[in-house]
Amino acid sequence: MTEPVTGIALGVVIVGLALSTFLTRTSFMLAGSRLRLNHRIEAALRFAPVCTLMAIIVPDVLLHGGVYQFSPLNPRLLGVLAVAAWLCWSRNILGCLSAGMIAYSLARIFLA
Amino acid sequence: MSDAVAARREVFLQGQRAILPSLPGAAAWGLVSGVAMVKGGLAVPWAILMSLLVYAGSAQLAALPLIVAGAPLWVIVATGLITNLRFVIYSAALRPYFIDEPARKRAALGFFMTDFTFALFMRAAQGGALPANHRDAWFAGVCATNWITWQVCAITGIVAASYVPTEWGMEFTGTLALVALVGPALNVRPAIIGGVVAGVIALLTHAVPFRLGLFVAAIAGIVAATLAEDAAPPATPRDAEAA
Numbered sequence: 030m031t032e033p034v035t036g037i038a039l040g041v042v043i044v045g046l047a048l049s050t051f052l053t054r055t056s057f058m059l060a061g062s063r064l065r066l067n068h069r070i071e072a073a074l075r076f077a078p079v080c081t082l083m084a085i086i087v088p089d090v091l092l093h094g095g096v097y098q099f100s101p102l103n104p105r106l107l108g109v110l111a112v113a114a115w116l117c118w119s120r121n122i123l124g125c126l127s128a129g130m131i132a133y134s135l136a137r138i139f140l141a
Numbered sequence: 142m143s144d145a146v147a148a149r150r151e152v153f154l155q156g157q158r159a160i161l162p163s164l165p166g167a168a169a170w171g172l173v174s175g176v177a178m179v180k181g182g183l184a185v186p187w188a189i190l191m192s193l194l195v196y197a198g199s200a201q202l203a204a205l206p207l208i209v210a211g212a213p214l215w216v217i218v219a220t221g222l223i224t225n226l227r228f229v230i231y232s233a234a235l236r237p238y239f240i241d242e243p244a245r246k247r248a249a250l251g252f253f254m255t256d257f258t259f260a261l262f263m264r265a266a267q268g269g270a271l272p273a274n275h276r277d278a279w280f281a282g283v284c285a286t287n288w289i290t291w292q293v294c295a296i297t298g299i300v301a302a303s304y305v306p307t308e309w310g311m312e313f314t315g316t317l318a319l320v321a322l323v324g325p326a327l328n329v330r331p332a333i334i335g336g337v338v339a340g341v342i343a344l345l346t347h348a349v350p351f352r353l354g355l356f357v358a359a360i361a362g363i364v365a366a367t368l369a370e371d372a373a374p375p376a377t378p379r380d381a382e383a384a
Contacts, residue, residue, distance in 0.1 A: 031210065031211035032211050033182060033208060033210070033211050034208045034209075034211055034212070034214075034217070035184075038214065039187055039208065040187075040190075041214060042204070042208060042214055042217050042218070043187065043190055043191045043194055043195065044194070045214060045217070045218035045221070046191070046194075046195045046197075046200060046201070046204055046217070046218060046221040047194035047195045048218075049200065049218055049221040049222040049225055050195055050196065050197045050200060050221070050225050050228070050252075051248075051251075051252055052222075053222065053225040053226060053228035053229050053232070054225070054228040054231070054232060054251045054252055054254055055232060055248050055251035055252060056228070056229045056232045056233075056251075057229065057232035057233040057235075057236045058232050058235060058236055058239060058247040058248070058250065058251035059244060059247055059248055059251065060236070062240060066233065066236065066237070069367075070233070071237055072367070073363050073364070073366070073367040074230070074233055074234035074363070075234075075263075075267060076331065076332060076335045076362065076363045076366035076367065077230050077231065077233075077234040077263070077359070077363055078234075078259065078260035078263045078264065078322075078323070078326065079323055079326050079327065079332045079339075079362070079366070080335045080338075080339040080358075080359045080362030080363050080366065081227050081230060081231070081256065081260075081339070081355075081359040081362075082256065082260055082319050082322065082323040082336075083323060083335075083336040083337070083339045083340040083343070083362065084227075084339040084340060084342070084343035084354075084355045084358035084359045084362065085256060085316075085319060085343070085355065086316055086319050086320055086323065086340070087339075087340030087341070087343055087344050088340075088343045088344050088347050088354075088355075089316045090316065091344055092344065092347055095347065095348065097344075104310075105313060105316075108313060108317060109317070109320050112317050112320045112321055112324065113324060116321065116324045116325065120325070121162070122162035122163050122318075122321050123162045123165070125317070125321045126162075126163075126165055126166065126314055126317050126318060126321065129313075129317040129320070129321075130311075130313065130314055130317065133310065133313055133317075134309070134310075137310065
């Protein structure tokens with residue numbers, strides 16, 4: 030194992046990482062105005078939020094430390110189910126987050 | 142103050158109010174990321190600089206073990222770049238809404254975009270709730286509020302790393318905020334199919350490095366949703382827009 034990156038080298042790494050977020054986030058936003066996305070692609074991108082969020086959420090809930098957690102007593106799964114139940118009768122987001130965190134925490138305390 | 146400025150200010154405030162109830166998610170995730178940066182072995186000033194300049198929790202956490210292990214510069218930056226690939230999809234999706242804005246404004250709105258603020262904006266824009274000429278002000282209100290919340294909490298976590306309890310799993314609030322945002326959008330068949338495909342592929346590809354699986358899963362989900370829509374087109378195009 031080599032030494033950690035420090036000093037000037039670490040500063041360069043941080044600037045490099047900052048550039049990588051800036052370039053990816055602004056990529057299509059800054060592409061010249063002559064670039065017109067095909068309308069099929071533009072229509073398909075309506076589904077980008079649902080698909081990327083699900084791709085972030087599902088592994089976060091059903092995986093822990095690289096191991097699948099399909100038990101119905103999985104605290105994270107119970108937290109998500111509490112949020113889903115709350116959303117069925119209210120759109121109050123604060124209530125929703127509270128219900129989810131309470132279910133998750135109780136499951137961690139009592140089902141672990 | 143002219144009417145136009147007053148109107149833009151009002152729309153900016155509407156953006157702030159739209160993200161307000163979800164801020165516990167950004168706050169908890171920011172705080173825990175800040176703690177993780179320091180406990181992972183980064184010195185406090187560098188962790189603060191990184192939070193301010195990079196502003197991407199998952200890329201920062203992916204880079205951290207490589208920094209500590211003394212990996213070559215290009216490996217660390219490439220890891221950040223690949224972890225951030227999903228932002229290219231977001232950027233393409235946002236493009237039509239801001240195409241008439243000046244470049245510096247597009248650059249600023251792009252830089253301050255995150256998973257959550259992107260999805261929140263798309264929902265509002267597709268729902269037809271935003272005045273077309275002030276969409277940028279609404280998004281700026283959302284992004285500014287999210288940025289300030291994230292940075293205050295991340296820097297708190299960095300400075301007070303040893304005092305913040307991380308064993309409660311409070312960062313899960315961030316995931317729940319995403320669940321609350323995506324839940325109501327799973328109301329039409331193509332969205333459900335796309336979401337399930339993306340979720341399952343992300344689950345199966347979790348071991349692929351650099352979070353590359355997330356990017357592949359998102360693309361596959363988008364394709365699946367589009368094919369599902371082609372197979373059973375909605376009654377009228379307007380209905381699909383509003384959904």
